[in-house]
Amino acid sequence: GQQVMQIPQYQHVQEGEDFTTYCNSSTTLSNIQWYKQRPGGHPVFLIQLVKSGEVKKQKRLTFQFGEAKKNSSLHITATQTTDVGTYFCAGPGETSGSRLTFGEGTQLTVNP
Amino acid sequence: GAVVSQHPSWVICKSGTSVKIECRSLDFQATTMFWYRQFPKQSLMLMATSNEGSKATYEQGVEKDKFLINHASLTLSTLTVTSAHPEDSSFYICSASRSPGSYNSPLHFGNGTRLTVT
Numbered sequence: 001g002q003q004v005m006q007i008p009q010y011q012h013v014q015e016g017e018d019f020t021t022y023c024n025s026s027t028t029l030s031n032i033q034w035y036k037q038r039p040g041g042h043p044v045f046l047i048q049l050v051k052s053g054e055v056k057k058q059k060r061l062t063f064q065f066g067e068a069k070k071n072s073s074l075h076i077t078a079t080q081t082t083d084v085g086t087y088f089c090a091g092p093g094e095t096s097g098s099r100l101t102f103g104e105g106t107q108l109t110v111n112p
Numbered sequence: 113g114a115v116v117s118q119h120p121s122w123v124i125c126k127s128g129t130s131v132k133i134e135c136r137s138l139d140f141q142a143t144t145m146f147w148y149r150q151f152p153k154q155s156l157m158l159m160a161t162s163n164e165g166s167k168a169t170y171e172q173g174v175e176k177d178k179f180l181i182n183h184a185s186l187t188l189s190t191l192t193v194t195s196a197h198p199e200d201s202s203f204y205i206c207s208a209s210r211s212p213g214s215y216n217s218p219l220h221f222g223n224g225t226r227l228t229v230t
Binding site: 088 | 146205207221222
């Protein structure tokens with residue numbers, strides 16, 4: 001079945017440093033979605049990428065979708081303590097539209 | 113504001129009892145809702161897809177008789193953990209999409225329910 005893999009599993013950075021998490025799917029995706037889950041909270045939708053090679057920015061966050069639509073990345077420039085949380089990528093299932101397969105997530109901690 | 117409401121936020125129950133968790137879509141009709149389970153520091157694992165007016169679709173390895181799902185209306189799905197045991201302790205999260213069946217529709221998650229079985 002479809003697998004969505006994410007690396008690294010954990011990342012500790014000093015405030016101000018950059019951070020990147022990578023997502024790879026075993027199958028081609030129609031789109032990739034990114035979610036953020038704060039400690040003790042629930043996942044919150046960040047963004048969706050649809051087109052091959054697409055790049056989207058949200059302030060200090062840059063999201064990329066690979067040319068083959070099988071991988072994606074999230075890059076945060078100059079991390080802040082508010083960026084703390086776990087970042088998940090998710091891709092739609094092969095047979096059902098809204099059903100998502102989530103990656104394992106990257107847990108980001110930011111030291112002030 | 114929140115578009116999916118989940119209740120209760122946390123619950124502690126004794127082993128052998130049943131617990132019901134409610135998930136409501138607040139400003140849209142959700143013909144499909146999804147129930148996830150999350151263990152500490154792990155990813156979200158889809159348990160089942162709740163379908164309004166029909167039987168839920170369970171993922172492989174999820175016992176349908178233990179995790180009863182009812183989706184009686186377009187805004188409410190319930191998950192009942194029957195005869196709960198300590199190994200059922202986990203974070204249960206529901207989600208729904210404004211455009212079910214669309215490959216490009218993001219999920220809105222409830223706040224989750226932290227279940228502790230003693």
